[in-house]
Amino acid sequence: xxxxxxxxxERKRQGNRCVVVxxxxxxxxxxxxxxxxxxxxxxxxxxxxxxxxxxxxQVSSALLSMAISELGEKTVxxxxxxxxxxxxxxHGKARITSIEPKRLxxxxxxxxxxxxxxxxxxxxxxxxxxxxxxxxxxxxVAIASAIKADICExxxxxxxxYSTDPRIVKVARKLKEISYDExxxxxNLGAAVLHPRAVECAKHNKVNLVVRSSFTQNEGxxxxxxxxxxxxxxxxxxxxxxxxxxxxxxxxxxxPGQLATVFSALxxxxxxxxxxxxxxxxxxQAEFSFSLSSADLDRAVxxxxxxxxxxxxxxxxSENNLVKVSIVGAGMVSTPGxxxxxxxxxSNLGISINMVSTSEIKTSCxxxxxxxxxxxxxxxxxxxxxxxxxxxxxxxxxxx
Amino acid sequence: xxxxxxxxxERKRQGNRCVVVxxxxxxxxxxxxxxxxxxxxxxxxxxxxxxxxxxxxQVSSALLSMAISELGEKTVxxxxxxxxxxxxxxHGKARITSIEPKRLxxxxxxxxxxxxxxxxxxxxxxxxxxxxxxxxxxxxVAIASAIKADICExxxxxxxxYSTDPRIVKVARKLKEISYDExxxxxNLGAAVLHPRAVECAKHNKVNLVVRSSFTQNEGxxxxxxxxxxxxxxxxxxxxxxxxxxxxxxxxxxxPGQLATVFSALxxxxxxxxxxxxxxxxxxQAEFSFSLSSADLDRAVxxxxxxxxxxxxxxxxSENNLVKVSIVGAGMVSTPGxxxxxxxxxSNLGISINMVSTSEIKTSCxxxxxxxxxxxxxxxxxxxxxxxxxxxxxxxxxxx
Numbered sequence: 110x111x112x113x114x115x116x117x118x119e120r121k122r123q124g125n126r127c128v129v130v131x132x133x134x135x136x137x138x139x140x141x142x143x144x145x146x147x148x149x150x151x152x153x154x155x156x157x158x159x160x161x162x163x164x165x166x167q168v169s170s171a172l173l174s175m176a177i178s179e180l181g182e183k184t185v186x187x188x189x190x191x192x193x194x195x196x197x198x199x200h201g202k203a204r205i206t207s208i209e210p211k212r213l214x215x216x217x218x219x220x221x222x223x224x225x226x227x228x229x230x231x232x233x234x235x236x237x238x239x240x241x242x243x244x245x246x247x248x249x250v251a252i253a254s255a256i257k258a259d260i261c262e263x264x265x266x267x268x269x270x271y272s273t274d275p276r277i278v279k280v281a282r283k284l285k286e287i288s289y290d291e292x293x294x295x296x297n298l299g300a301a302v303l304h305p306r307a308v309e310c311a312k313h314n315k316v317n318l319v320v321r322s323s324f325t326q327n328e329g330x331x332x333x334x335x336x337x338x339x340x341x342x343x344x345x346x347x348x349x350x351x352x353x354x355x356x357x358x359x360x361x362x363x364x365p366g367q368l369a370t371v372f373s374a375l376x377x378x379x380x381x382x383x384x385x386x387x388x389x390x391x392x393x394q395a396e397f398s399f400s401l402s403s404a405d406l407d408r409a410v411x412x413x414x415x416x417x418x419x420x421x422x423x424x425x426x427s428e429n430n431l432v433k434v435s436i437v438g439a440g441m442v443s444t445p446g447x448x449x450x451x452x453x454x455x456s457n458l459g460i461s462i463n464m465v466s467t468s469e470i471k472t473s474c475x476x477x478x479x480x481x482x483x484x485x486x487x488x489x490x491x492x493x494x495x496x497x498x499x500x501x502x503x504x505x506x507x508x509x
Numbered sequence: 510x511x512x513x514x515x516x517x518x519e520r521k522r523q524g525n526r527c528v529v530v531x532x533x534x535x536x537x538x539x540x541x542x543x544x545x546x547x548x549x550x551x552x553x554x555x556x557x558x559x560x561x562x563x564x565x566x567q568v569s570s571a572l573l574s575m576a577i578s579e580l581g582e583k584t585v586x587x588x589x590x591x592x593x594x595x596x597x598x599x600h601g602k603a604r605i606t607s608i609e610p611k612r613l614x615x616x617x618x619x620x621x622x623x624x625x626x627x628x629x630x631x632x633x634x635x636x637x638x639x640x641x642x643x644x645x646x647x648x649x650v651a652i653a654s655a656i657k658a659d660i661c662e663x664x665x666x667x668x669x670x671y672s673t674d675p676r677i678v679k680v681a682r683k684l685k686e687i688s689y690d691e692x693x694x695x696x697n698l699g700a701a702v703l704h705p706r707a708v709e710c711a712k713h714n715k716v717n718l719v720v721r722s723s724f725t726q727n728e729g730x731x732x733x734x735x736x737x738x739x740x741x742x743x744x745x746x747x748x749x750x751x752x753x754x755x756x757x758x759x760x761x762x763x764x765p766g767q768l769a770t771v772f773s774a775l776x777x778x779x780x781x782x783x784x785x786x787x788x789x790x791x792x793x794q795a796e797f798s799f800s801l802s803s804a805d806l807d808r809a810v811x812x813x814x815x816x817x818x819x820x821x822x823x824x825x826x827s828e829n830n831l832v833k834v835s836i837v838g839a840g841m842v843s844t845p846g847x848x849x850x851x852x853x854x855x856s857n858l859g860i861s862i863n864m865v866s867t868s869e870i871k872t873s874c875x876x877x878x879x880x881x882x883x884x885x886x887x888x889x890x891x892x893x894x895x896x897x898x899x900x901x902x903x904x905x906x907x908x909x
Contacts, residue, residue, distance in 0.1 A: 110548055141568070148510055148576045157578075157586050161571035164564035168541070171561035176548045178557075186557050191635055212635070235591060235612070 110134075110169075113264075113323065114176035117222060121182055126217045128256060130227040130249040131173055133165025141165060155200040159229075159239045163189070166226035166245070174224045184222040187212070189229035190237065193255075194248065196230035202241030205230060205248070205310075208255035217256070225252060243304020250307050254314035261316050262329070265302055268322035269330035270295070272494040273347040277485050280495040284330045287345060292318075292332045294437040294471045295348045308332065343447055344438040344492040347485055352403040353383075353431040353475055355463060358413065360423025361395045368397065370419050374412050380405045383433070384466040384475065394423070400464055400475050403429050431463060432481045435473040436488060442469040454491045458483055510534075510569075513664075513723065514576035517622060521582055526617045528656060530627040530649040531573055533565025541565060555600040559629075559639045563589065566626035566645070574624045584622040587612070589629035590637065593655075594648065596630035602641030605630060605648070605710075608655035617656070625652060643704020650707050654714035661716050662729070665702055668722035669730035670695070672894040673747040677885050680895040684730045687745060692718075692732045694837040694871045695748045708732065743847055744838040744892040747885055753783075753831040753875055754806040755863060757798040758813065760823025763790050768797065770819055774812050780805045783833070784866040784875065794823070800864055800875050803829055831863060832881045835873040836888060848872040854891045858883055 121127050141161050145153045167188050174186035193209035216223045227245030230238050240247060246263055253261035268283065270292065275281040287295075289312035296305040302320055311318045311332065321329025361367055368387070375382055380401060387397040401409055410427055434455075441447045448465075451472055455462055460483075464475040476484060489495060521527050541561050545553045553561075567588050574586035593609030616623045627645030630638050640647060646663055653661035668683060670692065675681040687695075689712035696705040702720055711718045711732065721729025761767050768787070775782055780801060787797040801809055810827055834855075841847045848865075851872055855862055860883075864875040876884060889895060 144568075144572060145575055148572055149579050153575045154578050157571045157574045160586055160588070161568055161575075164567050167564050167567075168544075168561055171557040172544055172548055174557045175545055175553045175561075178554050179549050186560055188560070188637070191637075237588070237591075 110172055110176050111179075114173060114180055116323075117173075117177060118180045118182050121222055126220070128213060128217065128223045128225060128252055128258070129173065130225045130245060130252060131166060131169045132227055132245040133162075134169045134172075137165040137168065138162060156236060159200045160237050162239050163226070163229040163237050166228050170224045170226040174222075177222055177224070182222055183220055184224060185216050186224040186226070188226045189248070190231035192223075192225045192252070194225075194230035194251070196232055196238045196240065198232040198234065198236065198238070200236075200238055203230060203232070203238035205240065205251045208251055210252070210255040213252070213256055243306040246304050246307035247310050250310040250314070250316050250318070253316045254310070259317065260319060261311065262319045262321060263303060263307070264321060264323040266323065267302055267320075268325055268327040269320055270302060270332070270346070272345070273485055273489055274349070277482050278347075278489045278495075281489065282494065282496045283327075284345070285328075286331045286333065288335060288439050289332060290470055291345050291437050291439055294435070294468070295346055303332070343440040343444045344436045344494065345440075346437050347488050347492075347494070348435045348437060349481060349485060350433040350435075351478060351481070353400050353433050353478075354403045354406040354409075354427060354429045355398055355400050355431055355475065356406070356409060356413065356425065356427045357396065357398040358420075358422045358425055359396050361397065362421050363390050363393050363395050367395070367420055370416055371413060374416050375409060378408060378412050380409050380412065384464045384473065386464055398464065400431070400433065428463075430478040431475050432478040433473050433475050434481070434484050434488065435471050436492065437471045439470050441471070448472040450491060451488065454487050455484055458487060460484065510572055510576050511579075514573060514580055516664075516723070517573075517577060518580045518582050521622055526620070528613060528617070528623045528625065528652055528658070529573065530625045530645060530652060531566060531569045532627055532645040533562075534569045534572075537565040537568065538562060556636060559600045560637050562639050563626070563629040563637050566628050570624045570626040574622075577622055577624070582622055583620055584624060585616050586624040586626070588626045589648070590631035592623075592625045592652070594625075594630035594651070596632055596638045596640065598632040598634065598636065598638070600636075600638055603630060603632070603638035605640065605651045608651055610652070610655040613652070613656055643706040646704050646707035647710050650710040650714070650716050650718070653716045654710070659717070660719060661711065662719045662721060663703060663707070664721060664723040666723065667702055667720075668725055668727040669720055670702060670732070670746070672745070673885055673889055674749070677882050678747075678889045678895075681889065682894065682896045683727075684745070685728075686731045686733065688735060688839050689732060690870055691745050691837050691839055694835070694868070695746050703732070743840040743844045744836045744894065745840075746837050747888050747892075747894070748835045748837060749881060749885060750833040750835075751878065751881070752803040753800050753833050753878075754803045754809075754827060754829045755798055755800050755831055755875065756806070756809060756813065756825065756827045757796065758820075758822045758825055759796050761795045761797065762821050763793050763795050767795070767820055770816055771813060774816050775809060778808060778812050780809050780812065784864045784873070786864055798864065800831070800833065828863075830878045831875050832878040833873050833875050834881070834884050834888065835871050836892065837871045839870050841871070842869040850891060851888065854887050855884055858887060860884065 117127055117129055170186040174184045177184040193212055195207045196203035196205050213223055227248040228240050232238055250261055270284045270287055271281045273281045293305055293308045296303050296308050318332035319329045383400045385399040406429055413425055436451055460476055460480050462474045462476055466473045517527055517529055570586040574584045577584040593612055595607045596603035596605050613623055627648040628640050632638055650661055670684045670687055671681045673681045693705055693708045696703050696708050718732040719729045783800045785799040806829055813825060836851055860876055860880050862874045862876055866873045
């Protein structure tokens with residue numbers, strides 16, 4: 110807390126007006142959740158859960174404000190609702206609908222350092238909500254947009270965005286810059302440094318993001334509209350997602366609405382499906398596969414079996430312990446052969462590709478999880494991303 | 510928490526609409542204060558302190574609401590500001606200025622059990638305040654008044670108001686009833702069960718209070734406008750205040766404004782003075798004494814010494830380790846000889862009375878602290894308060 114305060118005061122004394130969004134301290138949230146477990150046998154009422162959990166950030170905002178005044182700067186702490194953060198009425202994972210920045214702007218004009226409890230807001234009905242995963246980063250981005258801040262720095266435990274996970278590839282490089290779209294793909298693909306929600310919010314509102322470390326003075330990575338592009342940059346980063354499963358539905362009689370039946374049933378159970386592949390129809394029977402999170406596999410199998418009487422498929426198979434590896438780069442769309450190089454690199458290792466998915470700026474392959482590290486190493490080298498190569502590179506790091 | 514929830518649900522199922530005001534759990538407040546000590550060297554900023562401490566009650570209100578839903582009743586928890594509690598803008602010890610009960614009344618009409626975080630409110634400027642000592646009881650009384658509740662039960666760790674401290678007098682009795690005025694005197698005189706602020710608020714708004722134990726089903730003590738008076742009731746209770754000090758200023762040259770100079774200087778330093786005694790003037794010199802809290806003694810002596818150049822007194826003496834013993838009873842004003850019996854009882858023990866103060870319903874004596882228990886025992890018997898005596902009695906108990 111004192112170290113963070115010192116850091117903020119430095120930024121202030123460099124001539125910046127500062128608004129700081131804080132999360133709860135260390136284990137606070139877990140401790141509060143433990144308290145509910147002593148009281149409630151099942152799922153606690155979600156409205157009360159929000160009221161409970163929002164105190165974690167309120168505590169850290171008040172303490173940080175105290176630590177800053179101790180250093181002699183003017184400061185004021187606000188809860189989410191005091192900071193004017195309004196959200197939809199969806200407890201536990203509300204989205205920010207608007208920010209009324211009057212109070213913040215007034216405090217800033219008085220040269221106060223403003224501390225805001227992140228992860229929370231208020232509904233139109235005066236109920237406290239929390240924002241769910243990525244909520245504190247998203248609060249920061251939304252506030253930055255509302256007060257038209259020059260920059261929104263996200264302090265985390267890594268010092269920037271890397272070309273890939275440095276735990277797997279020793280020669281991974283830290284990026285100077287990355288575009289919103291690339292960051293969004295990386296974030297969606299499993300890079301945990303920035304939540305996709307925060308990146309989307311930044312992209313939508315054109316907020317200049319910087320990801321940097323709380324522990325060092327290193328420069329960090331800028332995330333912005335158009336990242337600086339050196340000649341020859343095609344793939345900026347390699348991301349991966351462990352815990353991928355696949356379900357295949359075989360022998361599905363061909364008739365309209367079959368896919369709709371299956372995926373509506375999954376959606377009703379809030380099971381997210383990632384890549385979907387449908388094969389051609391042979392003798393009136395289709396076959397389709399999709400990937401999903403390992404955690405949802407058992408539930409998904411049960412849901413699909415429950416549709417058997419309607420869909421009339423012949424067989425259901427599933428695999429677990431898969432991973433999805435993705436290459437991401439804004440230059441891919443205009444460069445032929447980028448995906449082909451990925452497939453070749455993977456096959457050269459003697460590894461089969463189970464599923465493929467592509468977009469303008471990424472290509473993803475689902476493969477056997479046991480070969481993940483080899484594949485990432487090989488792709489990192491194949492796309493010239495190793496730190497001793499001469500092209501500018503981009504990519505990701507996971508929260509350590 | 511579960512036991513309290515069960516108790517509330519019982520009350521609800523007996524056909525009552527219930528609003529519950531909660532304090533912070535156990536050591537929460539102390540733990541939060543400890544956190545500030547790790548961060549701030551001196552006094553923490555009081556606005557941020559309120560923001561921090563108010564989370565304690567917010568946590569317990571959310572948890573209690575969860576515990577109640579677990580028992581199958583509809584319930585909703587509100588922070589102070591959600592409950593419509595508005596206060597003056599005095600952080601750390603704000604007084605309630607108004608309550609907007611619309612939200613509470615709506616929830617009650619929907620048969621919800623309403624839980625309110627006590628000890629807190631919101632200023633006109635949208636700042637979170639805490640109410641200071643006695644704040645949770647006062648919240649309960651103010652809410653009871655705003656929603657016109659039939660009764661306001663204060664659950665505490667003793668089962669009612671006693672004729673005196675049962676730790677000192679084994680035969681102390683629990684009262685069935687006591688009047689606001691008597692309770693107020695007892696509360697002001699050191700009985701910690703109810704804070705004088707809560708009693709005053711109840712008296713002013715004619716709220717029927719009941720003090721009862723969280724741990725037993727015993728009936729408790731009713732505090733109300735006119736307590737039931739049995740024949741012969743004169744003294745209802747005996748209270749005491751330890752930690753009393755006395756300062757005497759001797760040889761004060763007689764001229765106008767001398768007392769004002771001394772007591773204004775003390776008031777400027779927020780030192781509360783209790784009993785003030787001025788002796789007659791001898792040879793143009795006056796002498797006066799006053800009692801105050803032991804904790805303030807050193808500061809008070811320093812303040813008075815600083816007035817020496819103006820007041821020109823001859824000598825300053827002080828004593829510590831005194832106590833104030835008080836008898837309280839609505840019947841005193843109409844019964845001659847009540848105070849005299851107190852003085853006689855004390856002198857019969859061979860104890861000198863240092864100072865005396867009287868009001869319509871109480872008489873207080875400041876005496877040497879080492880003889881406190883003897884004096885209380887003797888007075889309790891002298892006024893017929895012992896549990897085996899036949900008259901109806903009143904009095905106090907201290908929080909154990």
